[in-house]
Amino acid sequence: MEKKKKIVKQIIINPDECNGCRACEAICSAFHATQKYSIANPARSRIYVWWDPLRNLYVPVYGGPYAAAECMGRDKYIIGDKEYDECLFCRAVNCPSRNIFKEPDSGLPLKCDMCENEPPLEEPLCVQVCQVDALKYEEREEEVEEETREEELEIGLKALIDRYGVDNVIDTMVRLSKKEQTS
Numbered sequence: 001m002e003k004k005k006k007i008v009k010q011i012i013i014n015p016d017e018c019n020g021c022r023a024c025e026a027i028c029s030a031f032h033a034t035q036k037y038s039i040a041n042p043a044r045s046r047i048y049v050w051w052d053p054l055r056n057l058y059v060p061v062y063g064g065p066y067a068a069a070e071c072m073g074r075d076k077y078i079i080g081d082k083e084y085d086e087c088l089f090c091r092a093v094n095c096p097s098r099n100i101f102k103e104p105d106s107g108l109p110l111k112c113d114m115c116e117n118e119p120p121l122e123e124p125l126c127v128q129v130c131q132v133d134a135l136k137y138e139e140r141e142e143e144v145e146e147e148t149r150e151e152e153l154e155i156g157l158k159a160l161i162d163r164y165g166v167d168n169v170i171d172t173m174v175r176l177s178k179k180e181q182t183s
């Protein structure tokens, strides 16, 4: 695959600073609402905060690569005086063993897009609203493999087919393309 220089955007997460306020989930879902900021629904957020007050665990994680199947990873990590399950750090969207990073109506995967916007935002919104510096934004230049929009399209189509069946998806696409041609 061809390589090119690209600005890599990254959110550095410090779980020790997170207090579980969930402001990041609210602003992310509001930013991605069909009419921007019209509604905040954390079920549509691309960042999810694992929350276990009894164990003093708050782990923000944002939606990343598509998981076609559940993995075998059940390791545990000890960091400082806290014990974390491996799943807590996993960014996979659409993992069958958990119900996060799935659009509640369509079942489409919810992947973080770093708040793609025109004009670009100075910092992603979840970072801007986090008052305790649990999220930090960084940019760096790197040589990366060229991403293809086709891959993303395939992922979206697969999620729709899993949920509604291939016949329904094809029927809908045919109907939409006819509408497009007549408009």
Ligand code: SF4
Residues within 6 Å of the ligand: 017, 018, 019, 020, 021, 022, 023, 024, 025, 049, 058, 060, 129, 130, 131, 132, 134, 135
């Ligand atoms: S806004 Fe910050 S402190 Fe609040 S839940 Fe999100 S990451 Fe944690």
Ligand code: SF4
Residues within 6 Å of the ligand: 024, 027, 028, 031, 045, 046, 047, 062, 063, 111, 112, 113, 114, 115, 116, 124, 125, 126, 127
């Ligand atoms: S960077 Fe933007 S899209 Fe990604 S989790 Fe944060 S608010 Fe959501």
